[in-house]
Amino acid sequence: MKISKDEVEKIAHLARLEINDLQKKKMAGQLSNILQYIDKLKDADVEGIKLSSGAAFMNNVLRDDKLQASPGPVVTLANAPERDEDFYTVPRVVK
Amino acid sequence: MEYHELTIDNAVKLLLKHEISSFDLASALLDRIEKHDEKIGSFITVDKDLVMEQAKKADKDIAKKNTSALTGVPIALKDILCTRGMKTTCASRILENFIPQYDGTVVKKLKGNGAIIIGKTNLDEFAMGSSTENSAFKITANPWNTLYVPGGSSGGSAAAVAAQFCCGALGTDTGGSIRQPASHCGVVGLKPTYGRVSRFGLVSYGSSLDQIGPITKNVKDAALLLNVISGNDKMDSTSAKVDVPDFTKAFDKFEKGSLKGMTAGVPKEYLSVDGIDPEVEKVFNNAKKIFKDLGVKIKEISLPHTDYVVAAYYIIAPCEASSNLARFDGVKYGLREKSSDDIIDMYKKTKSKGFGPEVQRRILIGTYALSAGYYDAYYGRASKVRTLIMEDFSKAFETCDFILTPVAPAPAFKIGENIDDPLTMYLTDIFTLSANMAGIPGISIPGGYSSKGLPIGIQMMAQRFDEMSLLRAGFGFETTIQLGKKFPDL
Numbered sequence: 001m002k003i004s005k006d007e008v009e010k011i012a013h014l015a016r017l018e019i020n021d022l023q024k025k026k027m028a029g030q031l032s033n034i035l036q037y038i039d040k041l042k043d044a045d046v047e048g049i050k051l052s053s054g055a056a057f058m059n060n061v062l063r064d065d066k067l068q069a070s071p072g073p074v075v076t077l078a079n080a081p082e083r084d085e086d087f088y089t090v091p092r093v094v095k
Numbered sequence: 096m097e098y099h100e101l102t103i104d105n106a107v108k109l110l111l112k113h114e115i116s117s118f119d120l121a122s123a124l125l126d127r128i129e130k131h132d133e134k135i136g137s138f139i140t141v142d143k144d145l146v147m148e149q150a151k152k153a154d155k156d157i158a159k160k161n162t163s164a165l166t167g168v169p170i171a172l173k174d175i176l177c178t179r180g181m182k183t184t185c186a187s188r189i190l191e192n193f194i195p196q197y198d199g200t201v202v203k204k205l206k207g208n209g210a211i212i213i214g215k216t217n218l219d220e221f222a223m224g225s226s227t228e229n230s231a232f233k234i235t236a237n238p239w240n241t242l243y244v245p246g247g248s249s250g251g252s253a254a255a256v257a258a259q260f261c262c263g264a265l266g267t268d269t270g271g272s273i274r275q276p277a278s279h280c281g282v283v284g285l286k287p288t289y290g291r292v293s294r295f296g297l298v299s300y301g302s303s304l305d306q307i308g309p310i311t312k313n314v315k316d317a318a319l320l321l322n323v324i325s326g327n328d329k330m331d332s333t334s335a336k337v338d339v340p341d342f343t344k345a346f347d348k349f350e351k352g353s354l355k356g357m358t359a360g361v362p363k364e365y366l367s368v369d370g371i372d373p374e375v376e377k378v379f380n381n382a383k384k385i386f387k388d389l390g391v392k393i394k395e396i397s398l399p400h401t402d403y404v405v406a407a408y409y410i411i412a413p414c415e416a417s418s419n420l421a422r423f424d425g426v427k428y429g430l431r432e433k434s435s436d437d438i439i440d441m442y443k444k445t446k447s448k449g450f451g452p453e454v455q456r457r458i459l460i461g462t463y464a465l466s467a468g469y470y471d472a473y474y475g476r477a478s479k480v481r482t483l484i485m486e487d488f489s490k491a492f493e494t495c496d497f498i499l500t501p502v503a504p505a506p507a508f509k510i511g512e513n514i515d516d517p518l519t520m521y522l523t524d525i526f527t528l529s530a531n532m533a534g535i536p537g538i539s540i541p542g543g544y545s546s547k548g549l550p551i552g553i554q555m556m557a558q559r560f561d562e563m564s565l566l567r568a569g570f571g572f573e574t575t576i577q578l579g580k581k582f583p584d585l
Contacts, residue, residue: 055534
């Protein structure tokens with residue numbers, strides 16, 4: 001699969017990345033190269049094979065529905081780059 | 096014996112016998128780091144005062160006979176493991192000043208067992224890479240030859256153990272990131288079974304693949320660390336509810352002939368891989384001979400889907416990464432690019448400034464593969480291939496106790512040699528990725544040297560939760576092979 005510069009821009013937007021024109025061209029080349037290699041997966045015979053999402057035991061892990069102390073805002077917000085007392089603040093969301 | 100030469104096993108014994116103090120041991124290692132780490136670059140953070148404080152406390156505990164498995168022993172941690180009150184950067188600009196409010200489970204267990212955290216080691220950013228060149232902060236050099244990479248992504252931990260800056264270290268392994276740097280640095284690296292060790296407090300990269308494990312000077316030390324870090328944890332629902340044996344029992348009553356009756360499988364597909372270095376083949380053939388001499392039966396086996404492993408992995412891991420790394424959005428922690436007037440722009444500026452090129456590349460691959468219309472062709476297909484890879488291993492283990500392979504197709508390469516060619520770098524992971532895909536344990540043990548004097552390891556893989564077989568066979572191999580010099584001069 002070949003990836004164009006425009007597609008890189010589209011994926012970058014979905015991933016919330018900002019890529020300048022020069023990088024876009026380089027990235028398109030590198031991604032195309034990687035995806036062309038990955039195309040070999042098309043040769044694998046997966047007819048009727050189930051999908052594995054991992055090697056963990058597939059059992060539910062439940063705990064008793066008991067109240068537990070929360071770390072509280074002092075701990076939770078300790079690393080907030082910007083905050084207003086007990087709230088995270090962000091730039092404008094609605095235009 | 097000098098302080099820096101101590102293994103975990105030796106250090107524990109001497110500390111308990113009051114022949115050395117933790118204070119002297121830790122001071123000697125800090126001096127060594129100060130003197131030599133400028134040229135190796137294995138550490139991102141070393142807090143000397145904190146180290147000495149821990150050492151003094153350990154000495155008091157020893158005096159009071161209030162000791163645990165690792166009391167007073169300095170251990171290094173890959174800087175992707177959360178340490179309360181101590182920077183945890185993942186070698187990324189986006190977490191450059193991140194100070195966790197909690198200890199990861201393995202960190203808690205190490206501290207609870209008296210270990211001293213001597214420092215946080217360098218890595219490929221978010222553990223994405225095979226050379227530690229993707230760190231945002233520094234290059235780590237191979238202690239055997241500083242022109243060469245130490246491997247990655249746990250290159251800082253492997254280099255710190257090889258340079259004898261610590262008694263042992265923890266790394267993490269998503270596709271070989273413990274075993275490959277251990278091989279390149281001439282030390283032992285063990286990736287436990289998926290679920291053996293809690294991942295709570297390990298910053299996630301590929302959650303279905305990630306596992307924390309020891310990087311040590313010898314096999315026995317790997318067992319000692321594994322004893323401490325293993326076990327079910329309610330904070331990680333993928334950690335397995337299985338018994339944790341005393342892994343040092345693997346060495347009980349060990350003598351020549353102890354491995355008789357074991358069978359080692361050698362996958363025929365691995366030796367026909369393109370570009371396998373003749374020096375790696377030589378070390379591998381010598382390993383086969385050693386196991387044969389130890390009474391192990393060598394048997395050719397087949398892992399028919401080997402040719403798809405790299406392709407399937409480099410879909411699954413980036414898909415998981417693109418999802419996991421979405422959390423670094425400049426809101427809750429880490430970097431925020433402040434010159435934005437709306438939130439989408441803030442996300443974009445923050446991520447683009449905070450993530451390095453390899454991380455961005457993997458996020459883009461993962462986002463692409465998971466985007467509308469491509470899911471079945473990429474993630475779906477790769478996950479089905481993963482099933483086939485798992486089945487290959489299940490079948491193979493019906494006829495052998497462990498699988499013997501090289502760790503990497505070639506010894507360490509020169510710093511800078513592959514940096515602009517990501518695909519070539521990915522292809523070097525061919526022998527290690529399968530263990531993560533199948534969730535099985537794997538160990539890398541020093542097996543010899545290249546003509547340039549760079550270490551070359553051998554890999555063994557076993558069935559899920561059978562780390563015992565790896566440790567036992569590995570111990571037999573390690574005590575038989577004549578390696579000559581075990582650690583580099585700095």
